[in-house]
Amino acid sequence: MPRSHSISTPDGKHLVFLCRAIALTGVIIVLFWFTLFLFLHEWRLALSLVILAVAALPGWLLAVKGYFSAGLMLTQVICLTFVTVFCLLYDVPEGITPRTTHLYLLVIALVGYMNYRTNPSRVQALVIALSLAAFIYFCSHLAIFSFADPLSHRFRAVSAWLNPVLSVGILCATLAAMHADVSRKSLKIRSIQEALYKNEFRLVFQPMVNTAGAIVGAETLLRWQHPVRGTISPAEFIPEAQEAGLMPSIGDWVISQCLLELVRWQKNPLTRHMTMSVNVTVDHLMQDDFVQRLLKMVSAAQVPSTRIKLEITESVFAADPDTMVERMNALSQQGFKFSLDDFGTGFSSLSYLRRLPLQQIKIDRSFVSAAADSRKGEVIVRMIAQMGDELGLEVLAEGVETQQQWQIMQGLGCTVFQGFLFSRPVCADDLHSLIASEHPFIP
Numbered sequence: 001m002p003r004s005h006s007i008s009t010p011d012g013k014h015l016v017f018l019c020r021a022i023a024l025t026g027v028i029i030v031l032f033w034f035t036l037f038l039f040l041h042e043w044r045l046a047l048s049l050v051i052l053a054v055a056a057l058p059g060w061l062l063a064v065k066g067y068f069s070a071g072l073m074l075t076q077v078i079c080l081t082f083v084t085v086f087c088l089l090y091d092v093p094e095g096i097t098p099r100t101t102h103l104y105l106l107v108i109a110l111v112g113y114m115n116y117r118t119n120p121s122r123v124q125a126l127v128i129a130l131s132l133a134a135f136i137y138f139c140s141h142l143a144i145f146s147f148a149d150p151l152s153h154r155f156r157a158v159s160a161w162l163n164p165v166l167s168v169g170i171l172c173a174t175l176a177a178m179h180a181d182v183s184r185k186s187l188k189i190r191s192i193q194e195a196l197y198k199n200e201f202r203l204v205f206q207p208m209v210n211t212a213g214a215i216v217g218a219e220t221l222l223r224w225q226h227p228v229r230g231t232i233s234p235a236e237f238i239p240e241a242q243e244a245g246l247m248p249s250i251g252d253w254v255i256s257q258c259l260l261e262l263v264r265w266q267k268n269p270l271t272r273h274m275t276m277s278v279n280v281t282v283d284h285l286m287q288d289d290f291v292q293r294l295l296k297m298v299s300a301a302q303v304p305s306t307r308i309k310l311e312i313t314e315s316v317f318a319a320d321p322d323t324m325v326e327r328m329n330a331l332s333q334q335g336f337k338f339s340l341d342d343f344g345t346g347f348s349s350l351s352y353l354r355r356l357p358l359q360q361i362k363i364d365r366s367f368v369s370a371a372a373d374s375r376k377g378e379v380i381v382r383m384i385a386q387m388g389d390e391l392g393l394e395v396l397a398e399g400v401e402t403q404q405q406w407q408i409m410q411g412l413g414c415t416v417f418q419g420f421l422f423s424r425p426v427c428a429d430d431l432h433s434l435i436a437s438e439h440p441f442i443p
Contacts (some may be wrong), residue, residue: 023174027168040155045090047075052082063071069119076108076115076127077320083108084134090151092144097156100163102138105131107170114178123412189244192224192237195252199226203257204425207434208277208396208418211410215435217275219418220258221425222250227381242283251284255294258308259301266303270435277309278337286323291330305335307435309360313341325355332357340398343384353391361388371412372405378412 013345027338030049037046055078062071083104091101094340109131116124143149195201202225205218224232241247258278265271284290298305310331316324328338340353353361363384370377381397388395397409409417423434 014058025170027364028285036158042155043154044149048082048086048090051081052078055082069115069121069124072111072115073121073124073127076112076131079108080105080127080134081132087138088145089147091159092148092150093142094150094156095161096152100160100167102135103163103167104136105135106168107167107174109135110171110174114174126305144274185240188237188240189246192241192244192246192250195224195226196246196253200227201250201253202427203261204427205261205276205431206425207423207431208416208423210416215274216416217277217309218431219277220254220279222254223425232277242281245283247281248284248287248290251281252293254299258261259297262303262307263301264428265307268432271432274398274435275307275309275337277311279311279314281340285312286318286320291327291394294331294336294348295334305331305336308316309337309339311339311341311362320395329357353387353393358393360394360396360416362396362398362418363409365419368397368399368405368409368419372402372408378408381409381414389413 030053034046034049037043037049046066050077056075059071059073059075059078062068062074064071079110087099093099096165109128112124112128116128127295186350189269202223204221204223206221208217208219210216222234222238224234224237226232238247241250255278258276262276265274265276295305298308312328332338337359338357339362340356340358341362342364343361359382363381367377367381367384371381383393394416395414396418397405397414397415398418400406400409400417402421405419406417408422426434
């Protein structure tokens with residue numbers, strides 16, 4: 001079962017917050033009914049709530065262990081089953097008093113929709129459909145089955161009012177929270193658009209060094225210099241920008257700024273040989289005129305395309321791998337280089353190595369750290385480096401933070417390195433100062 005990584009995104013974190021609030025409200029409601037059942041001596045109903053609480057524990061444990069989406073779906077299924085059984089067995093229509101427990105099915109469906117927005121799946125869609133279908137059935141079907149054990153009249157007099165009030169209250173609170181979430185995202189998107197218009201974005205560069213400690217290139221990284229909040233990491237705004245379809249515009253801005261810096265590099269003998277790496281997202285690459293637009297920008301800047309390295313991840317091939325390969329080949333023929341980032345973290349890297357015009361693979365920082373801590377980690381890195389060497393690929397170790405890691409990576413066959421040991425991301429002027437110093441990274 002895959003772990004719910006998406007909860008680390010802004011949308012995922014907000015979903016966790018909303019669901020925790022709803023869960024807390026649900027616990028309070030269950031405790032209220034449990035107390036009322038005991039007060040009215042409705043022992044069977046009190047026992048049913050105990051069974052519900054015990055049945056919901058696996059879902060809670062899954063969520064705690066990181067499988068939040070799966071745990072949430074399991075809890076929905078349990079609650080859906082409980083409400084359905086409760087409506088068929090206990091909460092049956094009596095005279096002019098209708099059943100009301102089925103109103104909570106709308107809450108289950110709404111929570112399912114919130115989860116589906118962040119983690120779409122057929123199972124979640126099915127749970128939502130079943131919740132709505134059960135709600136419609138109990139709204140329109142008045143038949144009482146022979147196995148039913150109806151609630152007492154005095155309890156029905158209370159539940160006929162409390163259930164609608166509580167369920168509608170939860171629905172209103174959830175909808176208000178969702179509205180606030182949409183407003184927050186809209187405001188964030190407008191802020192990103194304004195940042196692009198007001199030129200609040202800036203580029204920083206993280207050096208890449210060879211085995212001799214000399215800087216041979218740099219990776220371009222994006223930062224948002226907010227006038228109030230200061231420097232904002234891309235992890236905070238890239239997800240919203242991607243969802244809003246702003247990444248092609250931001251990507252074009254990044255490339256244009258990189259080309260301006262490359263012009264400066266070409267005028268300096270110390271940087272003329274260096275390669276600049278630029279991250280490219282899937283929605284940017286999927287633009288129909290991406291190849292033509294990039295070629296036109298490079299031609300206008302009059303910089304050699306051989307000094308530009310486009311960094312991609314395996315996620316760019318999820319949508320249309322054939323189109324991506326075709327565009328990469330077209331750019332490769334024009335001199336552009338490609339690097340496969342976070343190599344080893346996906347499930348199909350080897351198949352991509354066979355098809356793609358790659359010049360470099362970047363070993364993920366998790367493997368770099370593992371190689372310094374365990375024998376298995378060393379073996380994995382050595383095999384990757386050996387494979388890259390036999391395929392004629394440059395092998396870069398990213399996330400190098402200590403002298404020990406650097407020495408180990410060199411011993412395992414890596415030829416290029418990047419990480420805080422050498423430098424944190426710096427502005428263009430500071431990068432030139434580092435380059436001007438003679439071999440600053442000799443151990």
